[in-house]
Each structure stands twice: as structure tokens, then as C-alpha cells.
Amino acid sequence: xxxxxxxxxxxxxxxxxxxxxxxxxxxxxxxxxxxxxxxxxxxxxxxxxxxxxxxxxxxxxxxxxxxxxxxxxxxxxxxxxxxxxxxxxxxxxxxxxxxxxxxxxxxxxxxxxxxxxxxxxxxxxxxxxxxxxxxxxxxxxxxxxxxxxxxxxxxxxxxxxxxxxxxxxxxxxxxxxxxxxxxxxxxxxxxxxxxxxxxxxxxxxxxxxxxxxxxxxxxxxxx
Amino acid sequence: xxxxxxxxxxxxxxxxxxxxxxxxxxxxxxxxxxxxxxxxxxxxxxxxxxxxxxxxxxxxxxxxxxxxxxxxxxxxxxxxxxxxxxxxxxxxxxxxxxxxxxxxxxxxxxxxxxxxxxxxxxxxxxxxxxxxxxxxxxxxxxxxxxxxxxxxxxxxxxxxxxxxxxxxxxxxxxxxxxxxxxxxxxxxxxxxxxxxxxxxxxxxxxxxxxxxxxxxxxxxxxxxxxxxxxxxxxxxxxxxxxxxxxxxxxxxxxxxxxxxxxxxxxxxxxxxxxxxxxxxxxxxxxxxxxxxxxxxxxxxxxxxxxxxxxxxxxxxxxxxxxxxxxxxxxxxxxxxxxxxxxxxxxxxxxxxxxxxxxxxxxxxxxxx
Numbered sequence: 001x002x003x004x005x006x007x008x009x010x011x012x013x014x015x016x017x018x019x020x021x022x023x024x025x026x027x028x029x030x031x032x033x034x035x036x037x038x039x040x041x042x043x044x045x046x047x048x049x050x051x052x053x054x055x056x057x058x059x060x061x062x063x064x065x066x067x068x069x070x071x072x073x074x075x076x077x078x079x080x081x082x083x084x085x086x087x088x089x090x091x092x093x094x095x096x097x098x099x100x101x102x103x104x105x106x107x108x109x110x111x112x113x114x115x116x117x118x119x120x121x122x123x124x125x126x127x128x129x130x131x132x133x134x135x136x137x138x139x140x141x142x143x144x145x146x147x148x149x150x151x152x153x154x155x156x157x158x159x160x161x162x163x164x165x166x167x168x169x170x171x172x173x174x175x176x177x178x179x180x181x182x183x184x185x186x187x188x189x190x191x192x193x194x195x196x197x198x199x200x201x202x203x204x205x206x207x208x209x210x211x212x213x214x215x216x217x218x219x220x221x222x223x
Numbered sequence: 224x225x226x227x228x229x230x231x232x233x234x235x236x237x238x239x240x241x242x243x244x245x246x247x248x249x250x251x252x253x254x255x256x257x258x259x260x261x262x263x264x265x266x267x268x269x270x271x272x273x274x275x276x277x278x279x280x281x282x283x284x285x286x287x288x289x290x291x292x293x294x295x296x297x298x299x300x301x302x303x304x305x306x307x308x309x310x311x312x313x314x315x316x317x318x319x320x321x322x323x324x325x326x327x328x329x330x331x332x333x334x335x336x337x338x339x340x341x342x343x344x345x346x347x348x349x350x351x352x353x354x355x356x357x358x359x360x361x362x363x364x365x366x367x368x369x370x371x372x373x374x375x376x377x378x379x380x381x382x383x384x385x386x387x388x389x390x391x392x393x394x395x396x397x398x399x400x401x402x403x404x405x406x407x408x409x410x411x412x413x414x415x416x417x418x419x420x421x422x423x424x425x426x427x428x429x430x431x432x433x434x435x436x437x438x439x440x441x442x443x444x445x446x447x448x449x450x451x452x453x454x455x456x457x458x459x460x461x462x463x464x465x466x467x468x469x470x471x472x473x474x475x476x477x478x479x480x481x482x483x484x485x486x487x488x489x490x491x492x493x494x495x496x497x498x499x500x501x502x503x504x505x506x507x508x509x510x511x512x513x514x515x516x517x518x519x520x521x522x523x524x525x526x527x528x529x530x531x532x533x534x535x536x537x538x539x540x541x542x543x544x545x546x547x548x549x550x551x552x553x554x555x556x557x558x559x560x561x562x563x564x565x566x567x568x569x570x571x572x573x574x575x576x577x578x579x580x581x582x583x584x585x586x587x588x589x590x591x
Contacts, residue, residue, distance in 0.1 A: 057503065057584045078507060085505020096500045096588065100231035105224070112224030113504050155504070 002069060003030035004162060004195050005054060010063035012049050012218075023049040025218035026063070031163075036189040036196045038206035041215035047199040048167055050215070054197065055088045055165050056080035068162045085114055089156030093168035095148040097140040103151040104136040107158050114159040126154045129191075130184055146177030153184055157194060164188070166198040170205050182208045225510075229518045236490070240522060243486040247526020247564050248533055250479030254560040255534040255552060257471040260541075261464060262457070263549035269456035273449055274395035276344040277315070277421035278430040279437060280452060281305065282445040296416035301441065302339075305422055308436045310429035313342035316417030318407040322381045322400065330367075332381060333398040334407020343423040344396050351375045352390030355403050361386035362401040364394040366546040382410050397421075399547065476567045479526075483571035487519055491579045498579045499587025508580035515579055519572030520565065527561045 012024040024046045031037050039047050052058045053065060056072060059080075065072040068087055072080060090096075097106045107127065111118050127133050130150045140148050149169060156164055166185065170178035186208055188194040198209060206212045214222035233240050272280070283297050302314040318334035333340075337355050341347070347354070350365055352375035361381060363373060368391045373379060377388045386402065408414050424433045430448050438446045447455075491498070501511060538550040 052585050055503070057588075081502070081505055081507050084503075085507075088505075090503045092503075092588070096496070096503070098228070098231075098497055098500060100235040101228060105227055105231070108224050109228060110504050113501070113506050113510065118224070 001032065003066075004033040004035075004068055005029075005031035005197065006066040007050075007054075008064040010050070010053065010065060011061045012046070012053060012058070013061045022218055024053070024060070024063075027215075027218070027220055029213060029220055029223065031195065031197060033162075033195055034189070034193045035211060036186070036198070036209045037211045037213060038198045038200055038209035039213045039215055040200055040203070040206045043201075045215045046218040047215055049218075051165050051167050051197065051199055054163070055090055056084045086159070087162040089159070089161035089164045091149070091152050091156050091164065091166040091169045093171035095140065095145070095152045095172070097148055097151060097155075099140050102137050102139055103132060103143065103147075103154075106140070106151055107136075107155045110155045110158050116159075119158075122158060122160070126158050129187065130154050144177065145173050146180050149173060149177070149181050150184060153181070153188070157188060157192070163195045163197060166196060168199055168201065170200065170202060178202070178205065225514055225517065229514060229521055232490075232494075232518055233521060236493075239486055239490065243482060243522045244526040244529055246482030246486075247479050247523050247568060248530035250475045250567065251527050251530025251560045251564050252534045252537065253475035253478075254472050254563060255530070255556060256537065256550065257468055257475070258556050258560075259534070259538065259550040259552050260548060261468055262553075263551035265456050265461075265464075266551060267549045269453050271395055271397050272456075273453055274344075275315075275397045275421050275449075276423060277449055278424045278427055279422040279434050280447050280449060281420040281422065281437060281441060282418070282447075284443050284445055296413045296418045297420070297444070299415045299417050302417070302420055304440060305420060305437060308433060308440065310425045310433050311422060312425045313339060313423045315339040315343040315421040315423075316404065317397070317419050317421065318404055318411065318413060318416065319398075319418040320382055320407055320411060330381075330400055331398045332400040332402055332407070334404040335401050336404045340401075340421075343421045347390070347396060348393035350391045350393065352388065355389055355401065357387070357389075358403055358406045359384065359386050360389035360403065362390045362392050363388055364392055364396070364399045366394045367399040370544075370546050384410065472563070476563050479523075479564055480567040480571040483519055483523070483568040484575065486522075487515060487572040487575040488578075490518075491515070491575045494579075495582060495587050495590040498582050499584050499590065502582070502584035503588060511580040512573075512576040515576035516569055516572055519568050519576075523565050523568035526568075527564050530560070530564070531557055 007027050007029055010024050010027040011022070014021045014023055027050060039050065041047050053060050054067065059072065070083060075083065098109065101109065107123060108118055111123065127136060130153060132147060132150050132154060135143055135147055143151065169185065170181055173181060182205055185196055185198065189196050200206050213220055296318060299316050302316045305311060306314045316336060316339065320332040320334060322330040322332050347362065355362060361379065368374060373388060375388050375391055378385050379388060381400065381402065408416060422433060422437065424430055434446060434448050498511060534552065538552060541548055541550055
């Protein structure tokens with residue numbers, strides 16, 4: 001079976017003034033459909049850059065990325081945006097909810113952007129599964145960190161993306177909420193067969209995944 | 224959903240929203256007031272000329288539609304020549320003077336011969352007092368008396384001289400102030416001269432033939448029927464006024480444009496992270512541009528409504544406190560002012576919207 005994510009010799013170099021800073025030096029990996037993989041490594045090893053490239057938020061300097069059989073390098077910026085809209089969900093360390101909207105509004109916004117509009121059935125099943133049904137009319141500032149992250153997860157998966165990319169999803173949470181969020185991700189992976197790629201510093205968080213990929217200096221050093 | 228997000232954004236920063244709405248309201252109000260006061264004063268001036276009751280007007284060549292801004296006055300004996308033409312019932316010579324002294328503001332003063340002026344106009348309707356009897360008598364109309372709070376027996380300074388108010392008359396007879404023709408001639412050094420002759424026909428149906436006859440008699444003069452004059456009294460026929468109106472509208476639109484531009488520009492900077500979030504959700508450039516333009520459009524629409532409401536309030540306030548300043552509000556100009564405000568607002572927000580759409584999503588998500 002073809003992997004849902006595949007990269008070939010992926011490189012990304014950031015240019016700061018006249019200085020080239022390589023973030024990825026040639027990453028080749030494959031993630032299977034329905035897999036829950038964690039990427040671990042020290043700060044600056046290129047984890048986040050890899051996640052952004054896989055999510056189509058940036059384009060690589062060289063190398064190839066395949067997501068669900070589509071190659072990013074042949075896509076325009078607009079095509080990558082459309083692809084992200086339909087195939088990718090993001091969860092961030094800082095939750096990144098829109099502060100002006102309620103939890104309901106933040107989740108519904110993803111559906112609105114997705115083109116297919118508001119799907120009450122999917123909306124309800126996701127919010128119930130994540131246990132935020134009672135908090136839907138609260139704005140982010142009125143929610144705990146754990147609740148905000150669950151809203152962010154609901155927003156990421158409400159449109160049924162092929163892959164869920166989580167960037168340090170427990171980085172801003174206490175241990176209790178971290179465990180809760182990790183359990184949610186595990187449940188999503190098990191019950192909805194959701195492919196998840198999670199970046200984390202936390203070995204306990206990584207331990208919940210099926211597979212741990214270690215990175216250092218822009219390279220995968222252990223898989 | 225985009226509507227909810229826009230409304231939430233607008234409510235999230237109330238001061239910014241109020242300032243933007245007020246700027247648009249001021250823009251709309253400025254356009255409506257400048258145009259309304261200009262057209263109001265023009266149409267009122269034209270109506271006053273019509274109220275004189277004449278059918279034909281004779282002015283020196285090169286005279287302006289603004290009565291009083293005229294070339295050198297004409298010999299008064301011309302009145303006798305016109306009077307001899309067929310179908311002419313009466314001719315009233317009037318010497319126009321602009322007064323800037325004493326009363327505050329600019330006033331057009333008619334130097335009139337009461338007898339001939341009455342023949343053409345049918346005579347004044349007196350609210351109080353009586354006709355001009357002495358050289359330093361003045362008649363004022365009711366609007367003037369009300370706005371300047373003067374009455375019969377008071378003394379007002381006109382053309383650098385004190386005049387005694389002999390009567391308060393009904394408005395609508397050319398000017399708001401009337402002094403004896405001879406006094407006006409003596410004060411301006413225009414002995415036996417007049418700035419304008421108002422010609423009354425024996426029947427309005429003879430206007431065209433009298434017009435033709437006067438034109439033939441006085442080929443170098445500016446001869447107009449009052450009907451023509453009325454139709455010409457628009458700012459389009461007065462280039463200086465038209466330019467003034469255009470400049471004022473330009474300034475108003477510029478204010479609206481700049482405030483909306485600044486408001487949306489700072490909004491984009493402030494909400495950089497939120498734009499990054501939208502992009503991470505797969506929002507296209509068009510979606511981001513559309514959201515920002517709709518937000519600006521919403522503020523413009525509220526600003527237009529506030530501007531129109533405020534202008535109606537100001538119109539009532541101005542007209543009750545300054546009866547000599549009419550404000551004409553027309554549906555056409557309300558639509559035009561609204562369109563200018565919307566256009567200016569959308570253009571003003573387009574660059575910030577484009578900038579937002581072009582933001583790098585990773586930089587935007589990392590923005591503090």
C-alpha cells in the first residue's frame with residue numbers, strides 16, 4: 001500500500017540576509033495511512049520545518065513531498081492551499097484559536113473554509129468525542145488550556161482531513177491536560193483511523209504513538 | 224460564517240470601529256452638506272430672483288450669474304428705452320451692492336426705486352414697519368430679521384454706514400436687504416446707474432418677443448429670461464463653485480480613504496497571527512481579501528447611515544438657527560455620497576487586504 005506521506009531527500013534552507021541556514025538537510029521518510037507517528041528531537045533540529053512543509057505552509061528548497069498521492073513540488077501556491085484545506089489539519093502548541101470567535105465559531109469556521117459548509121452531524125460527533133459540547137459558546141479566553149487544545153483538535157479534524165499534523169500539542173499544558181489531549185489524539189487515531197504526525201519534546205507524549213522518529217541537525221537519525 | 228467572523232472582529236476593537244465609522248460619517252456628511260448648502264443657496268438665490276416677478280433680466284456684458292459680481296453698472300436711462308418696447312409693462316433698475324460690514328457675513332443689498340420695483344414685483348408684503356422713506360432707511364426680509372435678531376427701529380451697519388430698519392418684509396424678492404437706489408448710487412459713486420434691469424411683460428407669453436426685442440436693442444448686454452436664469456443657476460454653470468464643490472468632495476473622500484486605510488492596515492498588523500491561522504485552515508488569498516473588504520464595507524455602510532442621519536440632524540439645526548442658509552438634501556446626492564464612501568473605503572482597504580493575503584503563513588503564525 002502506498003504511504004499517505006512520503007518525502008524524498010527533502011531539504012529546506014532559510015536565507016537570513018546573506019547567510020544560508022539549512023533547516024532540513026535531506027529527509028526521507030514514509031508514513032502509512034492510519035499511522036500515529038511522533039517526531040522527536042532537540043530544538044532547531046528541523047521538526048517544525050518538516051511539519052510545515054508536509055502541511056504545505058512552505059515549499060522545500062529541494063526534494064519531493066507526496067501526500068495522499070499528490071506531489072507538492074508540482075503545485076502552485078493556490079493549489080497547495082486548496083490541498084491543505086481538504087487534506088490537512090493542524091494542531092499547534094499555542095492552540096491558535098481566533099480570540100474573537102466562540103469555540104463553536106472556531107470549529108465552524110474550518111467547515112466554512114472547507115467549501116462544503118456547516119455539517120451539523122460531523123460537528124456534533126467531533127465535539128462530543130472531544131468532550132467540549134458544554135463549552136461551545138465560550139470564547140478562548142474563558143477556556144482552560146486543555147479545553148482550548150481540544151477545540152483546536154476539533155477544528156483540525158472536523159473536515160475529516162487525511163492527515164493531522166500536531167506541533168507540540170501538549171507543550172503549553174500541564175500533565176493532566178497533556179494526558180487528556182494525548183488520549184484524544186489516540187482515540188481519533190484508533191476510532192477514526194486518523195493519520196497523525198506529532199512533533200514533541202516530551203518522551204511520554206511520544207510514547208503514546210505507534211512510531212517514534214528521531215531528528216537531529218535537519219536529518220532523521222533514528223526511526 | 225464569514226459574516227459572524229467579520230461582526231466579531233468589528234466588535235472586538237470598538238474604538239477602532241467607532242473612529243472608522245465616524246470618519247466615513249464625516250466624509251458622507253461633508254459631501255452632503257457642501258453640496259446641500261451650495262445647491263440650497265443657489266436654488267434659494269434663484270427662487271428669490273424669480274420672486275422679483277420679472278420676466279426678463281438685463282445685465283452688463285460679462286456679468287456673472289452671481290448677481291452683484293458684475294461689470295460696471297449701466298446708465299439708468301436704458302430703463303426708459305426698454306420701457307418703450309412693445310409688451311413691456313414695467314422696468315425696475317436695481318443697483319447691487321455686496322455688504323461685508325457690520326452684519327457679519329456677506330449680504331447682497333438691492334438699491335431699489337420703490338415705485339418701479341413695486342410695479343415689477345407687485346410690492347412688498349410687510350410683516351412690520353413700512354416702506355423706504357428716508358435715504359438711510361433699509362428694508363430687511365423676515366429670514367434676515369430672524370437670523371440677525373433685528374426689528375423695525377433698529378440700526379444696522381451696511382456698506383460702512385448706519386441704516387435704520389424701516390420695515391420687515393416677506394422673503395423672496397431678490398435680496399434680503401433693500402435700500403433706496405439713490406443712496407446706493409451715491410455710496411458706490413455710480414450716479415444714475417444700475418447693475419440690473421428687471422423687465423416685466425404685460426403677459427408672460429410675450430417673454431420671448433420682449434427678450435428678442437431687448438437683445439436687438441442692447442446687443443452688447445447680457446439679456447436673459449428669468450426662466451433661463453433659473454435653469455442656469457446650478458453649480459455646473461458656475462465654474463468656480465463647481466471647482467470648490469469638487470475640491471471639498473475630494474477632501475472628504477480623501478479623509479475617509481485615509482482613515483479606512485490606516486484602520487485596516489493596523490488591523491492587519493494586529494491580526495497577523497489570526498490571518499496565519501486562517502491560512503493554516505486552508506483559506507485562500509481571495510478568502511482573506513474578501514473577509515477584509517467585507518469588514519471595511521460593513522464599517523462604511525454603518526458610517527454612511529450615521530453620516531446621513533447626522534446630516535439630516537445638522538440640516539434641521541442649521542436651518543432653524545440660520546434661516547438664510549438652506550441645505551438641500553437630494554436622494555441622488557445621498558446615493559452619490561454613499562457610493563463615494565463605499566468606493567473610497569474599499570480602495571483604502573484593498574492594499575491592507577492584499578498585504579494580508581500575501582503574508583507568509585509560517586511568519587504569520589509565529590507573529591507575536
